[in-house]
Amino acid sequence: MRRPGRVDRSKTTGHIWRVPQRNLREQLIEGGSRVLIERGYHASSVNDIVKAANVPKGSFYNHFESKEALALETTDRYVASYGLERLAGGDGPPMSRLRESFQSIVDRLVDEGVERGCLLGNFSTELAGHSDAISARVATALENWSAVVTAVLDQAQAAGELDPSLDTAALGTYIVGAYEGAVGRAKLTRDRAPLDVFMTTTFDRLLA
Amino acid sequence: MRRPGRVDRSKTTGHIWRVPQRNLREQLIEGGSRVLIERGYHASSVNDIVKAANVPKGSFYNHFESKEALALETTDRYVASYGLERLAGGDGPPMSRLRESFQSIVDRLVDEGVERGCLLGNFSTELAGHSDAISARVATALENWSAVVTAVLDQAQAAGELDPSLDTAALGTYIVGAYEGAVGRAKLTRDRAPLDVFMTTTFDRLLA
Numbered sequence: 001m002r003r004p005g006r007v008d009r010s011k012t013t014g015h016i017w018r019v020p021q022r023n024l025r026e027q028l029i030e031g032g033s034r035v036l037i038e039r040g041y042h043a044s045s046v047n048d049i050v051k052a053a054n055v056p057k058g059s060f061y062n063h064f065e066s067k068e069a070l071a072l073e074t075t076d077r078y079v080a081s082y083g084l085e086r087l088a089g090g091d092g093p094p095m096s097r098l099r100e101s102f103q104s105i106v107d108r109l110v111d112e113g114v115e116r117g118c119l120l121g122n123f124s125t126e127l128a129g130h131s132d133a134i135s136a137r138v139a140t141a142l143e144n145w146s147a148v149v150t151a152v153l154d155q156a157q158a159a160g161e162l163d164p165s166l167d168t169a170a171l172g173t174y175i176v177g178a179y180e181g182a183v184g185r186a187k188l189t190r191d192r193a194p195l196d197v198f199m200t201t202t203f204d205r206l207l208a
Numbered sequence: 209m210r211r212p213g214r215v216d217r218s219k220t221t222g223h224i225w226r227v228p229q230r231n232l233r234e235q236l237i238e239g240g241s242r243v244l245i246e247r248g249y250h251a252s253s254v255n256d257i258v259k260a261a262n263v264p265k266g267s268f269y270n271h272f273e274s275k276e277a278l279a280l281e282t283t284d285r286y287v288a289s290y291g292l293e294r295l296a297g298g299d300g301p302p303m304s305r306l307r308e309s310f311q312s313i314v315d316r317l318v319d320e321g322v323e324r325g326c327l328l329g330n331f332s333t334e335l336a337g338h339s340d341a342i343s344a345r346v347a348t349a350l351e352n353w354s355a356v357v358t359a360v361l362d363q364a365q366a367a368g369e370l371d372p373s374l375d376t377a378a379l380g381t382y383i384v385g386a387y388e389g390a391v392g393r394a395k396l397t398r399d400r401a402p403l404d405v406f407m408t409t410t411f412d413r414l415l416a
Contacts, residue, residue: 038337039337039338040250040333040334040338042248042250042251043250043338115336115337117333117336121333121389121392122333122334124333124392124393124395124396125248125325125329125330125332125333125334125392125395126248126330126333126334128323128325128395128396128398129246129247129323130247130248130251135396138396139393139396139397142393142396166413167408167409170405170408170409171409171413173390173393173401173402173405174386174390174405174406174409174410176389176393177386177389177390177392177393177402177405177406178382178385178386178389179389180388180389180392180393181329181384181385181386181387181388181389181390181392182381182382182385182389184329184332184333184385184388184389184392185332185347185350185381185384185385185388187332187333187336188332188336188343188346188347188350189347190336193381194381194385197378197381197382197385198382198385200375200378201375201378201379201382201414202382205374205375205379205414206409206413206414
């Protein structure tokens with residue numbers, strides 16, 4: 001995401017005290033993600049973000065027009081980390097791939113702290129009606145995710161792993177919603193139990 | 209919720225310009241609920257609340273210690289409106305009662321505007337980590353609701369309406385989570401479709 005005509009002075013001058021621009025941008029995204037997911041959008045200031053990113057305060061607006069612009073990029077990165085292309089196009093039995101994908105998403109959420117919640121779920125309740133741009137981005141992310149789940153369920157039906165009479169489009173939407181609901185509950189109680197219930201009920205009952 | 213030793217001067221003096229205290233409190237709860245669910249907790253000020261409630265600004269702190277105190281009462285009222293005692297103890301086949309209960313909750317949400325979302329879901333993502341008091345109240349509300357769903361599923365098993373091998377405790381948690389996730393999605397897209405998917409997938413597949 002380097003801007004084309006921009007000279008990266010840190011490289012041309014080689015001064016050791018100049019932090020490369022690209023690093024500052026990445027640091028802002030990383031620190032910003034952390035702050036936005038932990039505190040929520042309204043409760044995070046640009047000041048909080050530059051502090052968490054450990055970059056000079058003045059540098060924020062060299063890289064992002066606004067907190068909203070940073071949040072949009074953060075949303076894209078968050079979804080990209082789910083590896084949905086790999087899930088949709090991977091090898092191996094479709095139902096195992098789907099279960100492993102959700103299990104790895106759950107495991108990472110637990111590792112990072114269930115009290116943080118899911119950025120998509122957090123933004124969907126907090127920002128609907130406040131930021132149309134972020135809401136649209138989150139809606140697209142959830143729709144893409146649901147569509148990939150549906151595609152894998154279609155593969156499972158074709159492979160004879162899943163009852164062919166089931167409505168896979170409805171299930172894709174339902175399962176992503178059930179995941180987000182379980183994350184909301186886990187966030188609130190700081191307990192992974194609802195996530196484990198999500199996994200067993202989805203895979204051992206709903207899709208069994 | 210009248211405070212015991214408090215004299216309601218509007219009644220004793222009969223002055224037409226005195227608004228009864230109880231009404232002001234109710235107006236604050238009603239206006240406050242509307243503002244808190246529509247804008248979220250952080251984005252709602254006490255000033256917004258008194259405006260929506262159409263009461264004098266100075267009256268807020270006569271009735272509530274803080275915005276948090278109002279939000280706690282709003283949470284209790286929201287859950288009370290679900291009629292969970294009626295659901296748990298009502299007559300008629302358990303599965304029909306459960307379906308009708310969720311359908312009426314969905315219908316009311318749609319009537320009032322899906323873009324508002326559910327107060328419990330909104331607060332669970334926005335306030336975890338910000339207000340322990342509200343988070344605890346929302347967690348209790350969701351646990352009570354799940355427990356009632358579980359109790360009705362137990363009744364359904366006893367009545368031979370539901371597979372007796374199913375884990376009703378897990379299903380109670382799962383279904384309430386799936387509902388909250390569907391509401392989050394509907395709020396984001398301003399479309400009731402995820403709620404209809406919730407109803408059919410829960411009742412025609414998960415519990416069928």
